[in-house]
Amino acid sequence: KEKVEITKEQQALMKIITDAYNRHQIPQDVAKKLLQDQYSAEENFLLLTEMATSQVQVLVEFTKNIPGFLSLDREDQIALLKGSAVEAMFLRSAQVFSRKMPSGHTEVLEERIRKSGISEEFITPMFNFYKSIGELHMVQEEQALLTTVTILTPDRPYVKDQQAVERLQETMLDVLRKLCVLQHPQEPQYFARLLGRLTELRTLSHYHTEMLASWRMN
């Protein structure tokens, strides 16, 4: 049984990324807003666009703290941000949804989202994803690293130097793999499950444009 050990450098890398991830959170808590009041489909659509916009700004600030990201070709940095923004948004939504809340709150939040204006056909895949993320019970380091791995996807459209992105992503995957083994010793396939979520995330993100276009406005 190989002894898995996170090196000092990897520890430092994880701390930088996790601190940045926690620092760059959405200003106001959308879940609290949704739990407080019921909004019309139009108001919900507006809320979503506001949240998505502020999330993109947060994402840009977060990526500046990923060691090595700013050393990438400038245009590649933009291609990576554009290519991962929707996935990062759904990943953040899943984490918001899966957060521990007082009993009954998650059910209310789910109901508010189901009735928000999003069209029926997307509700099941979206909640399947949210629940599959929730079942992983990720620690914050894993959440931060998973978002980082998503951003550093080499095969985004228009990325020129894919090798450079691949090297960075490999660095993050190595830390994430070790962290998964140490955090979930009883579940050797946990890391594989985690990466499997990224495939589900990419599929869900393909629906994004249609989800917006089919928002039920009265």
Ligand SMILES: COc1ccc(-c2nc3ccccc3n2[C@H](C(=O)NC2CCCCC2)C2CCCCC2)c(OC)c1
């Ligand atoms: C494209 O279609 C959709 C549909 C639903 C969501 C969604 N899933 C959620 C799960 C937990 C809490 C909020 C959630 N949201 C919207 C929101 O505000 N998402 C924010 C995006 C940036 C990162 C923080 C979450 C809500 C939904 C209810 C109506 C108002 C917007 C969504 O988030 C991409 C996208």
